[in-house]
Amino acid sequence: MLGVHPDDHQKMERFLRRIQKTGTDSVECRYVGPGGEIRWLRTRAEKAEANRIVGVTFDISEQKEAEEEIWRSANHDALTRLPNRNLFQQRLEAALTQAGQKGTSVSLLLIDLDDFKDINDTLGHDAGDALLQETARRLSTIVRSYDTVARIGGDEFAVLVVEPLKLENATRLGSLIAEVLRQPFTYQKRTLVSRVSIGVAAFPDHDGTPAELVKDADIAMYQAKSQGRNRVTTYSPEMRRVLEQRVSLGRDLREALANNEIVPFYQPKVNLATGEIVGLEALARWHHPGRGVLTPSVFGAVFEDHDIAASIGKMLTGRVARDVRQWLDLGIPFGRIALNLSPAEFSQPGLVDNMLRTFDWIKVPASCFEVEVTETVLLGRNSDNVSCALAEFRQHGVQIALDDFGTGYASMTHLKQFPVDHIKIDRSFVRDLEQNSDDEAIIAAVISLGRSLQFQVTAEGVETHGQARRLRELGCNHAQGYLYARPMAASQVPDVLTQWNAMLIRPRPERMTSHLLHYQNP
Structure with a gap:
């Protein structure tokens, strides 16, 4: 295992066991060089004798970098570098599945910038882009490493938080986010103040499927906007009933x-x-x-x-x-x-x-x-x-x-x-x-x-x-x-x-x- 990245040791052990069992196999793993640089290698080997394995190894680092860049582009927002709607959806599905199995919780906060159109119209799209990047930076500093901040629309962000946070903690987190995002932001010597409307929903308090939980948070965010914006609103089933009545009406x-x-x-x-x-x-x-x-x-x-x-x-x-x-x-x-x-x-x-x-x-x-x-x-x-x-x-x-x-x-x-x-x-x-x-x-x-x-x-x-x-x-x-x-x-x-x-x-x-x-x- 000399030189193999510690995280890939188990993978290499499984690779060797498969060769003993089937006679041939291949594996991709990371190799740590003498100077600490990491390279990706692909090894194909076969069993030559009872105690001897022969094979060939290729350096596939460039291929891996290209694949990673393709994946990153497909799953991240180009402007803010945050996960996009596609990756956010995958992580939400995984979080809900895990929470259902373990009996834990998942909270979702949808965040919409109240004044974004005004900034675009008055200061231009460059200012709007700068505000989106600053919003992404501030959100990323608030959440934990295993939570997710994503940009899921033009001026809409999502924060996915998992155990041990409960609904009441997520609501307090929403208030903290609103306060942090309200702090003045300077762009080209102009001071901007961003206000947000935030909708909060959680599992198991509310719905348990990704689509319904997103809809719950979206309804709460709509309620925050209709009540005057610049506030945090937690979802309740009554909100959905009122909205459905309004749609029918x-x-x-x-x-x-x-x-x-x-x-x-x-x-x-x-x-x-x-x-x-x-x-x-x-x-x-x-x-x-x-x-x-x-x-x-x-x-x-x-x-x-x-x-x-x-x-x-x-x-x-x-x-x-x-x-x-x-x-x-x-x-x-x-x-x-x-x-x-x-x-x-x-x-x-x-x-x-x-x-x-x-x-x-x-x-x-x-x-x-x-x-x-x-x-x-x-x-x-x-x-x-x-x-x-x-x-x-x-x-x-x-x-x-x-x-x-x-x-x-x-x-x-x-x-x-x-x-x-x-x-x-x-x-x-x-x-x-x-x-x-x-x-x-x-x-x-x-x-x-x-x-x-x-x-x-x-x-x-x-x-x-x-x-x-x-x-x-x-x-x-x-x-x-x-x-x-x-x-x-x-x-x-x-x-x-x-x-x-x-x-x-x-x-x-x-x-x-x-x-x-x-x-x-x-």
Whole structure:
């Protein structure tokens, strides 16, 4: 065994035993030279006499190096040198098999860089590549030698950890990874901060097959992103149930769109000083063939799918424009119609042009409309695009309303940064207005702010005469809620508007409200 690499001693012993048994055999092993260099040798030998073996040995080091390079290229990511998806899958399968046999554990962490596209778009792909390499380096320093860090997608990494780590340890490891990756990184004198969303799943806590465990971790990572990103989320079976329901709902909504089952319902906005209806908010409803009229409380989750959300918005815009055209032809005053725009619609190219083209095609003035956006839209990653779109709407006579005001972040900043004509006080402040002095103080402050900035102010969710009276005393412009009317089908709007306007001889909100109770539709 002189010169044979220690790790290959057993292999050589088996080789010699096979020759004694069969008369001939071959073997590949490593040889350690006098200077410590390692060479690969292939030996073929046969039994010549009882105690004599003869054979020939070839140096196959170059062949082995070429084979190793081919294997490395096929199983590693060229940019980061980490195992790729193929090798990661092999190691996951092996780890789960071993854990099942030994009764141990396997944990999987899927890591997605939250801001990677922004870095590519603003600093270029060289910066993105540098960030991926730095991420790989940092991940490799955190895990143990027998765990696996892999790059399995463009900006997605996986960490596979095995015994003795349990699920709770893996979750803590996820938090450590997030903290390490958040440390500033300098590229060409620019300081970058990388935030990640991490999904954690484990065997035996969750699923035991490679495909299902990856799906568990992926669902958890999706949950982390949907909750605002920059967090670690551990999988639970409830997450999968919710996701499967959302997928099923998405299929049903696509069919509903094809069958023209998505329709607008309208809820009036009332001037608190004069009693006039000054506008209507268009709200999405699903006219389900078996379940009747459904509200977004049932199907709102599909708005996370940008394609479906954009399709719903486009369909509603066309339907609302046709309803407006009919009311104009009837000569019924209705004020402005508010259209709610989701984040998905602002991600679509040509949003403003498409809406204005629809108005022009149906021959309705853009000044008949306002668009409502929530602070979620303004806080989104494409806030610059949102600002430009809102400014363009405003240039064409479409007013801008900020919905659910006070429930998000940095509302004052938004009022300064974005073109806004109208703010809507969220119903959560109106609900306890008569009992809660803090809510009243907040509403009073918003109304005062609106007056100073010359904004219209509408209170949402008004349900009692006391709420309406107090809002009027505080100087609120408009109110909207079940006290006046529930959202109604387009076919009911002309009668409601006509009869409401006929009652405006020194209007009394109590009298008008009792009349509109006839229209308490879903």
